[in-house]
Amino acid sequence: MERLLMKELASTSVSPAGGSGGGCISQGAGYLTDNYGHVFVKQNKKSGAATMFMGELEGLKALEGTGCIRVPKPIKVFPMPDGGAAIIVEHVHIKPLSPTCEAEAGTNLARLHLHNRELKEKAESSGDGNSLRYVAEFGFSTTTCCGYIPQDNTWTDDWVTFFTQRRLELQVNLAVKKYHDQELLHQWTAMKPKIPSFFKGIVVQPSLLHGDLWGGNIGQTAKGEPIVFDPAVFYGHDEYDLGISSMFGGFGKSFFDAYHKLIPRTEGFDVRQELYKLFHYLNHYNHFGSSYRGSCMKILKNLAR
The missing domain is CATH 3.90.1200.10 (Aminoglycoside phosphotransferase (APH), C-terminal lobe)
Structure with a gap:
């Protein structure tokens, strides 16, 4: 994944950071890059993953554009070599609501x-x-x-x-x-x-x-x-x-x-x-x-x- 992210983000340095995890649908992990800082990459191998993640990317952009509510900054969607797709967003340390x-x-x-x-x-x-x-x-x-x-x-x-x-x-x-x-x-x-x-x-x-x-x-x-x-x-x-x-x-x-x-x-x-x-x-x-x-x-x- 590090080499793939270097290509997709035009980064010269990418290293794992922040551990990994996932929900019911996709798996994700954090990475540290030299040009985008700390990012979170979520991937899914389903055939419809590109559609799913492009919708998420455009949705995050729309929410961010209102200035009303904070979201992780959307960065990019890209295809995975072995099938499926991934989305890159800003990595944010998130805690439960107080x-x-x-x-x-x-x-x-x-x-x-x-x-x-x-x-x-x-x-x-x-x-x-x-x-x-x-x-x-x-x-x-x-x-x-x-x-x-x-x-x-x-x-x-x-x-x-x-x-x-x-x-x-x-x-x-x-x-x-x-x-x-x-x-x-x-x-x-x-x-x-x-x-x-x-x-x-x-x-x-x-x-x-x-x-x-x-x-x-x-x-x-x-x-x-x-x-x-x-x-x-x-x-x-x-x-x-x-x-x-x-x-x-x-x-x-x-x-x-x-x-x-x-x-x-x-x-x-x-x-x-x-x-x-x-x-x-x-x-x-x-x-x-x-x-x-x-x-x-x-x-x-x-x-x-």
Whole structure:
């Protein structure tokens, strides 16, 4: 890997640093370089790894570009000689969120979600044409992955249509194909017509989302600054990012209180949270198997009532 990094980064010196590790999807390790400093390299041998990592790279760039939330600086994606691909990002020593940092993280996430609509408001008030920076639709400019499953980010002007077809239905179809789960399909068919009613009375504006903000994808730097990583970025409903954040722990009351101080809950919030959790349970079902099926079925049945 050291020789490969010297080539890809045009470095004259590369040495292992910071140990190695990995998650459920990819393996990573730290390296010290003469021209990029301390970097972290994550690699995956799956055939879709290049797509996955390019989506991550572009997502990190988009998040970084808002100036609202700290991410590891994205550097490069490159193919591995024996198949698959790798991504290089800034190496950051990350610790679990402290209670004090949690509130700042909640504020930063809300600022991220407000950033796109603030661009629109500034452009409309100044008339300077910067509305070109405002994103008016739901989706993203490239394919991103939640885990290793590619997301359909085709631009769509209606959130309910986007989320129903390009998030939930895609996952249901994958599960039916993979597990021949006809009961899941039946429950989905019963629940699907009710989805528009969950958004009655609210206007959903596109927000730039992290897309996979569970407790394992956020922490704090050595300086006590909140940092997020491993995103599945797209423009969507701000409430979507909160769905998985309440599923697996890792976030305290101060996080949500700080977030909702800037973006208050609206009518139907709790029901929509179940809808957004459904996506992640379906995604976990398709990644990790039947242990997540029960949660999928429970939410489908409850929402269909």
